Amino acid sequence: MALLTVLCYxxxxxxxxxxxxxxxxxxIKKIVADMADTMYEAPGVGLAATQVDIHERIVVIDVSDEQNELMVFINPEIVWTSSETKSWREGCLSVPEFYDEVERPAEIRxxxxxxxxxxxxxxxxxxxAVCLQHELDHLQGKVFVEYxxxxxxxxxSQKMKKRAKELIGQR
Structure with missing residues (x-):
């Protein structure tokens, strides 16, 4: 298995x-395995293929406490959302160290x-539900900060660009 490079906002x-x-x-199975390894190594609870510069509809998620219940979603689509919404503090492997509240439907199918x-x-x-919606947003080209x-x-964006320049300067 290979660790993939996660794109940064x-x-x-x-x-x-x-x-x-x-x-x-x-x-596809190799991509899924590599994505899972990358997600667990990060560590994260979800990863969309878009985040690793693979532009196919693939998502891996593991929201279990032990990080041992990998869920794979290929060509996922939301077919129902509740009218009730809930606000959650979200983060993202593509926007490291930044967290903020995002309001989303409380339940989905x-x-x-x-x-x-x-x-x-x-x-x-x-x-x-939050993780699925977050990762499916990635497949649509949307990052949580756009909320x-x-x-x-x-x-x-400015902080991420500054961080990228600093990393390049360290090489």
């Missing part, structure tokens, strides 16, 4: 819309393919 590649996976084959290409549906609430005010987005 405001990298324009994070705004690419992911294409559907045509077939769940060995290549997602349809997807699993690692074997079988279709399934799952209803989610709590942290799983924030323009002032906060600008500040985060």
């Amino acid at each position: 405001p990298d324009s590649r994070l705004h690419k819309v992911a294409k559907p996976v045509a077939q769940v084959d060995a290549r 997602v349809k997807a393919l699993d690692i074997d290409g079988k279709e399934f549906e799952i209803e989610a609430d709590g942290s799983l 924030l005010s323009i002032f906060k987005r600008t500040r985060i």
Whole structure:
């Protein structure tokens, strides 16, 4: 398995819309395995393929306390959302060290393919619902900071650009 490089905001590649996976084959299974390794190593609870510069509709999630319940979503789509919303403090591997409140539907239903290409549906609430919506946003080219005010987005973007320059200068 390989660790993949996670793109950092405001990298324009994070705004690419992911294409559907045509077939769940060995290549897709390797991408899923590499994404899972990358997510666990980070450490994170979710990762969308867009974040690792793979623009296909693939998401891995593990919101378990022990980080031992990997969930794979290929070609996921939200098929239902509750009218009730809830605000959660979110973070993102593509926006390290920044967290803020985002309001989202409290419950959702997602349809997807699993690692074997079988279709399934799952209803989610709590942290799983938040994580799914967050990762599916990535597949649409949207980063959680885009829910924030323009002032906060600008500040985060400036800090991330400064951090990137500092990292380049250290090499």
